[in-house]
Amino acid sequence: MKMKIQSCTDIQRTIVLGKIDYLNQADLKQLRAHLEHCPKCAGYSETLELVESILQQEWEPEKNELRSVRKQLYSAFEKNLQSGRNHRFFYWVLERLTWRVPVYQVAVGMILMFIVTFTAVKHSDSQEGISLERKIIAGMANLDTIQLEQLDNIGRSSLEDSTLISITVTSM
Amino acid sequence: MTDEQLMGAIREHDRAAFGQLYDRYSGRLLLLLRRMMNNDNEKAQDLLHDVFIRVLRSAGRFEHGKSFKTWIYTIAVNLCKNEYRRLSVRQNIGHGVNLETIPQKDKSAEQKLDLAMFRHALNIELDKLPAYLRSTFLLRFQSGMTIREIAEIMNCSQGTVKSRLFYLMQNLAEILKSYNPYNIEAT
Numbered sequence: 248m249k250m251k252i253q254s255c256t257d258i259q260r261t262i263v264l265g266k267i268d269y270l271n272q273a274d275l276k277q278l279r280a281h282l283e284h285c286p287k288c289a290g291y292s293e294t295l296e297l298v299e300s301i302l303q304q305e306w307e308p309e310k311n312e313l314r315s316v317r318k319q320l321y322s323a324f325e326k327n328l329q330s331g332r333n334h335r336f337f338y339w340v341l342e343r344l345t346w347r348v349p350v351y352q353v354a355v356g357m358i359l360m361f362i363v364t365f366t367a368v369k370h371s372d373s374q375e376g377i378s379l380e381r382k383i384i385a386g387m388a389n390l391d392t393i394q395l396e397q398l399d400n401i402g403r404s405s406l407e408d409s410t411l412i413s414i415t416v417t418s419m
Numbered sequence: 420m421t422d423e424q425l426m427g428a429i430r431e432h433d434r435a436a437f438g439q440l441y442d443r444y445s446g447r448l449l450l451l452l453r454r455m456m457n458n459d460n461e462k463a464q465d466l467l468h469d470v471f472i473r474v475l476r477s478a479g480r481f482e483h484g485k486s487f488k489t490w491i492y493t494i495a496v497n498l499c500k501n502e503y504r505r506l507s508v509r510q511n512i513g514h515g516v517n518l519e520t521i522p523q524k525d526k527s528a529e530q531k532l533d534l535a536m537f538r539h540a541l542n543i544e545l546d547k548l549p550a551y552l553r554s555t556f557l558l559r560f561q562s563g564m565t566i567r568e569i570a571e572i573m574n575c576s577q578g579t580v581k582s583r584l585f586y587l588m589q590n591l592a593e594i595l596k597s598y599n600p601y602n603i604e605a606t
Contacts, residue, residue: 263588267559267581268566294596295588301538302561313445316464317438320471324437327475 255281258288266295422487429478440487441471447562448495454557455499457546466502470495486571492562493572496554503550537598544594548587555583 258281261274270278282289420428420436422443428436448470453463473494481490545553555573558564559580570577 259589259592263585263592266588267584290596291592294592297537298541298591298595299560301541302557303563312449312460312464316445316449316468316471317441319468320437320441320475321434323472324434324475327432 255285255288258282258285259291262288262292262295266299423483423485426478426481426487429475430481437471437475440474444488444491445471448491451492451554451557451562452495452499454545454561455550455553456502458542462502466495466498469498473498486568489568489571492558492564492568493574496558496572499554500550533598537595540595540598541591544591552583552587555580556587559584 258278261270261278264270265275265278282292420439422440425436425440429440445467449463449467452466452470453460456462456466470491474491481487545556548556551573555569558569558572559566564572566577566580569580573580
């Protein structure tokens with residue numbers, strides 16, 4: 248972008264712009280011409296140059312400080328490496344497991360286990376239910392052992408409500 | 420080897436590559452961090468350590484095709500911002516006036532003193548700046564970054580970076596011109 252330079256304010260603006268971005272040849276030429284005969288703008292430019300040079304001359308790294316940080320970082324690096332190794336071992340084991348036991352076999356096995364467990368739990372629940380029912384009836388009707396055996400012989404599955412009621416009533 | 424290739428090697432747990440990257444960036448980063456932390460050396464070293472720890476831990480997440488330089492400076496600037504939030508570092512300003520490190524054309528004792536005062540005034544002005552302005556300024560004039568790189572690091576547009584720098588430079592020039600030992604007008 249070409250800029251028409253007139254006053255010292257414009258020149259100083261151009262000096263700052265030149266520090267931030269590039270100036271075109273025409274602006275540079277005008278700037279140089281102005282700085283040659285204007286001590287005020289030359290001082291302005293020098294001030295900014297001095298700021299830059301002070302900041303840039305601090306580039307020399309301080310070796311002792313850097314060395315101590317480096318030492319700490321290397322030990323952190325080793326720790327990181329160790330944890331990386333542990334993770335790698337874990338994944339290695341996981342890979343082998345996957346290879347030996349394919350996923351679908353594990354899934355079928357789990358389904359079978361679920362079915363067996365479910366059936367067993369249900370069966371045990373029904374057994375408990377029968378024995379509890381027997382105890383209640385015996386308690387209520389004051390049944391003796393012979394009568395309880397009679398009940399067993401009839402069998403829980405074929406026991407009709409009427410039979411149960413009649414036994415209970417007669418006993419009472 | 421480029422920085423990005425070294426990052427690839429770090430992912431493969433190459434300690435030498437890590438050391439090489441550290442050598443390339445630790446010096447400039449330490450200076451930037453020290454300036455950002457008001458010349459607090461210890462704090463700057465702690466932050467430098469944290470920057471490289473993050474590099475180490477996030478090596479796997481470093482995106483291919485991205486510039487490592489911008490990435491590591493982004494980490495550094497973000498850590499400084501966090502530190503600013505955590506501490507009010509402004510209360511702990513240490514303006515070192517170091518005559519020995521001042522460069523320049525060999526001048527008289529009086530001029531050296533003026534130069535030291537200039538440097539001191541510059542430090543004070545820089546310390547007054549908020550973190551985002553200070554980092555923008557230092558990235559440009561201390562670390563020599565381009566406007567595009569700074570915009571990427573600061574997560575803002577190039578126009579914003581330019582306008583920040585423009586007003587900052589104008590203000591600095593205005594404030595510091597009376598301290599300039601070579602300024603004929605001021606003396």
